[in-house]
Amino acid sequence: DGGITQSPKYLFRKEGQNVTLSCEQNLNHDAMYWYRQDPGQGLRLIYYSQIVNDFQKGDIAEGYSVSREKKESFPLTVTSAQKNPTAFYLCASRERDRDDTGELFFGEGSRLTVL
Amino acid sequence: AQSVTQLDSHVSVSEGTPVLLRCNYSSSYSPSLFWYVQHPNKGLQLLLKYTSAATLVKGINGFEAEFKKSETSFHLTKPSAHMSDAAEYFCVVSDGGRRALTFGSGTRLQVQP
Numbered sequence: 014d015g016g017i018t019q020s021p022k023y024l025f026r027k028e029g030q031n032v033t034l035s036c037e038q039n040l041n042h043d044a045m046y047w048y049r050q051d052p053g054q055g056l057r058l059i060y061y062s063q064i065v066n067d068f069q070k071g072d073i074a075e076g077y078s079v080s081r082e083k084k085e086s087f088p089l090t091v092t093s094a095q096k097n098p099t100a101f102y103l104c105a106s107r108e109r110d111r112d113d114t115g116e117l118f119f120g121e122g123s124r125l126t127v128l
Numbered sequence: 129a130q131s132v133t134q135l136d137s138h139v140s141v142s143e144g145t146p147v148l149l150r151c152n153y154s155s156s157y158s159p160s161l162f163w164y165v166q167h168p169n170k171g172l173q174l175l176l177k178y179t180s181a182a183t184l185v186k187g188i189n190g191f192e193a194e195f196k197k198s199e200t201s202f203h204l205t206k207p208s209a210h211m212s213d214a215a216e217y218f219c220v221v222s223d224g225g226r227r228a229l230t231f232g233s234g235t236r237l238q239v240q241p
Contacts, residue, residue, distance in 0.1 A: 046228065046229075048231075053137065053233060053234070054233055055134075055218060055231040055232055055234050056218070056231040058228055058230075061228050071228065101169075103171060105171075114222070116162070116174045117162075117164075117229060120171050121171045122171055124169070
């Protein structure tokens with residue numbers, strides 16, 4: 014079945030450590046996205062990529078980094094510079110379309126807790 | 129930039145009664161609008177989308193939404209709530225300039241037996 018796989022589902026980190034969240038899709042989508050979800054704040058865009066080897070900062074990119082070396086993969090690294098990293102992280106993808114009507118497909122999310 | 133406001137953070141209804149979740153948007157051009165649903169600790173699933181065709185949009189699980197340009201609204205409705213509808217619902221607007229979507233803060237729907 015086609016879809017988006019995020020791993021790990023749960024992750025614990027000590028302060029000062031970098032962690033990388035994996036996102037893999039087999040939908041053949043060009044565009045991929047990372048969102049952060051906090052209670053009562055909806056989803057906020059961290060980074061997005063419209064094509065391989067290219068990505069753009071979203072609204073809250075500070076303290077995060079990404080890469081897009083392969084079409085199917087868009088890993089997110091939460092660095093020690095991110096002051097409040099405890100959150101639920103969602104990866105999504107969609108076809109790159111001219112009129113911006115495409116549906117986002119989401120993974121099941123990764124919950125990061127900083128101890 | 130586009131934005132979306134969900135007017136209620138929590139809505140509680142009884143099973144079998146109508147559901148209304150309210151959403152207003154702001155856009156400098158004709159946007160695409162979406163409603164997504166999220167069950168606890170899960171990803172999001174598309175309920176329906178508006179893309180400048182019919183203003184009344186029907187989605188999955190009996191939900192529908194009406195695009196009203198004059199009111200800049202895109203409210204989500206369902207005639208009769210079911211216990212399985214209890215979840216968080218997000219109104220979303222397209223941001224054509226950067227090809228990303230902007231999410232509202234969400235409305236948590238509770239369904240009482």
